[in-house]
Amino acid sequence: MRTTRTRLATALIAALAVGALTTACAGGSATAPTTAARDETVIIGTGATPQTLDPVLASDVQTDFTVGGAYDKLIDYDEDGAIVPMLATEWAYNADATAVTLTLRDDATFHSGNPVTAADVVYTLDRIKALGVGVASFLSSYASSTAVDDTTVEIALSGTNTTFVGALSKVYVLDSALVSEHEGDDHAQAWLATNDAGSGPYVITDYTANQQATLERYEDSWRFDEARPASLVYRYITESSTLRDELKSGGVDVATGIVGTDLDALASTDGLEALQLPSPLQLFVMMNTQEGITADPRVREAIKLAYDYEGHIASILSGRGSVASGLVAPTVACRVDAGPTEQDVDEAKALLDEAGAVGATVTMAYQAQIPEHQKAATLLQSNLKDIGLTLELQTVTYPEYVAMIESPETTPDLGLLWDFPYYPEIGPMLFRVYDSQFIGQTNYALYSNPEVDALLEEGISTVDPDAACDLFTQAQEQILADDVSVNVSNPVTTIMLRDGVGGISYSPTYQLFDPTMLVVTE
Known part of the structure; x- marks a missing residue:
């Protein structure tokens, strides 16, 4: 695919020109200015509109797709279905799989600057259990956990469960020091609905419910990659025809949720690629x-x-x-x-x-x-x-x-x-x-x-x-x-990409795609 940053820069002019005109038909979405230059910004158009940014509800596709770039998981799966390390570098069950010991990496920091420690993992797991919603359904056998030291977590299960480590691929670890300041009487659900407490490659810097979210690259991320866009902008657009038109005009660079007839209409559009991925849906x-x-x-x-x-x-x-x-x-x-x-x-x-x-x-x-x-x-x-x-x-x-x-x-x-x-x-x-x-x-x-x-x-x-x-x-x-x-x-999951954007492949723990895979190409 021939791609240039200049093409993305040209697309911004079109986006700004049509932004004011399409706000009403785009379900209230709009293109807001970002702190990153346009040639390092990728705008994602999607109907996956989150009801909250609280990662306890990462069980919902809508929430997971937006917050996935802002938080780190303990483990993940590769495209072949094999478990790979993330914050946890090692894990081991006891003899009867009623307990798991995790070893954490020691170089991860939250966006606040606080280090990621075993205490944050314990806080996150205990909060999920206390709330009993969202990803709690994957952790039904979780009983308790203990921070042995800064990089060691011991997890006790309510019974034998050999699939428990896999469930940790849906757990986003929270900055316990930051979140505890906003706990209130709802375990900080109201605060996390619109705020970021993660350590992921991106920081959520702006969010308007039902309209858009802006994420800026976190330069101190342990998995920093300069090929990633400096900024991601999610525009929540529920109408397929609007997504189609925004792709044509340059209002968005990546789009998901476009229906077949609109995909057919885009098939001959210069500068766009249709990427089809296997889907667990x-x-x-x-x-x-x-x-x-x-x-x-x-x-x-x-x-x-x-x-x-x-x-x-x-x-x-x-x-x-x-x-x-x-x-x-x-x-x-x-x-x-x-x-x-x-x-x-x-x-x-x-x-x-x-x-x-x-x-x-x-x-x-x-x-x-x-x-x-x-x-x-x-x-x-x-x-x-x-x-x-x-x-x-x-x-x-x-x-x-x-x-x-x-x-x-x-x-x-x-x-x-x-x-x-x-x-x-x-x-x-x-x-x-x-x-x-x-x-x-x-x-x-x-x-x-x-x-x-x-x-x-x-x-x-x-x-x-x-x-x-x-x-x-x-x-x-x-x-x-x-x-x-x-x-x-x-x-089939079909993702439309504008020239200048790439990097996406099948990721079995994301129902759309992993936003941290996106790269701005030369």
């Missing part, structure tokens, strides 16, 4: 298995058979993806491939009639700001009408949906959402989404099956990976047989 319709007519498995199967899967891939994804064939995407090891579901309207009608549910109304919560979700909701509404069900749609944010499923009485009949393993191990995701102990938290379908619970809990505590995979396989087969969800699609 899967689109589901989770069905309430405890309340309403969806408690009847015949109704759940009818809804599953009603959907036009091939139409979804062709018209909504414009061929950029495939029909889901299991509970997780094909990028995940130890998955059961049950084959794609095929639409069968006649069978769906017969099942609905047998259940006495013809003419009933069901509700579905969905995130209208995500283009694939919006179009899938409308398609499902039409498909269910064809079999005799009325679908009432309710737009929500992801945090609002999580609040709804805290009680069976407030859980909608259906919930349309993306889900995925947050790191490349299938067991923790199955455990989080389908074990009954997480009803009211991350078990979206309120699903309860004692046999599945036993399989998942034994799998999580099994040291032999082959034996664990066998247990997870049995659990998947039972969950699929219970028709807990409509397994819709596995979209």
Whole structure:
């Protein structure tokens, strides 16, 4: 790819010229001045609008994508799914995997200048446990931790868990000295919603909710790389057509969340490259298995058979993806491939009639700001009408949906959402989404099956990976047989890049891409 910094500088003129004109149609987004020169600034256009910058909610794609550059993890995974060191340079389980000892690097500092120490790791883990939200669902076996010295942390688990170290790839370590000054009575949630307490390669210097965030390169980062942009600007733009136009005009340099028709329109645009990455994402319709007519498995199967899967891939994804064939995407090891579901309207009608549910109304919560979700909701509404069900749609944010499923009485009949393993191990995701102990938290379908619970809990505590995979396989087969969800699609992640920007590759712990990979090229 031929790239020049001059091209990026030229793009700034176009961005400034159209910025005032596109603010309204861009969902309130605008291009703000940055302290870095434009030729070292990369502007990211995305519909992944965070509700908070608190890294405890890095379980949400929207939060994770913005804060990922400002914080450091303890460990991470490479593109082949192997664990690699970050703040933690070494780790070891005890004999029965009921405890883990971490050794930390000694040259990392927070943006405040404070050194990163074992005490900060303990503070971060204890805060996650106390709040019990977001990434806490990955750390359910965390009991306590102790700072042995500045670079050694001993973590006690509530039982054997051989996948615990992997979960640390979703833990962003906080500056405990800074955060404790703002703790209040909410563990500093209000303060961290708009402030930075990290040690990552970037510092969050400006943030306007629902509009944009500016991050400046942290020169004292232990992983400093001068090839990275000096400044990242996130513009939160929910309309795909606006993202398309901003790419054309130079208002953004990188864009995610563009729908297929707009990607097609950009295909012949000079100076743009479409980068397609594997994705861990899967689109589901989770069905309430405890309340309403969806408690009847015949109704759940009818809804599953009603959907036009091939139409979804062709018209909504414009061929950029495939029909889901299991509970997780094909990028995940130890998955059961049950084959794609095929639409069968006649069978769906017969099942609905047998259940006495013809003419009933069901509700579905969905995130209208995500283009694939919006179009899938409308398609499902039409498909269910064809079999005799009325679908009432309710737009929500992801945090609002999580609040709804805290009680069976407030859980909608259906919930349309993306889900995925947050790191490349299938067991923790199955455990989080389908074990009954997480009803009211991350078990979206309120699903309860004692046999599945036993399989998942034994799998999580099994040291032999082959034996664990066998247990997870049995659990998947039972969950699929219970028709807990409509397994819709596995979209491909398409990122549009302007000439002068590169460096991105597949990273299995980021559902979009790792922003610290971005480089400004010559």
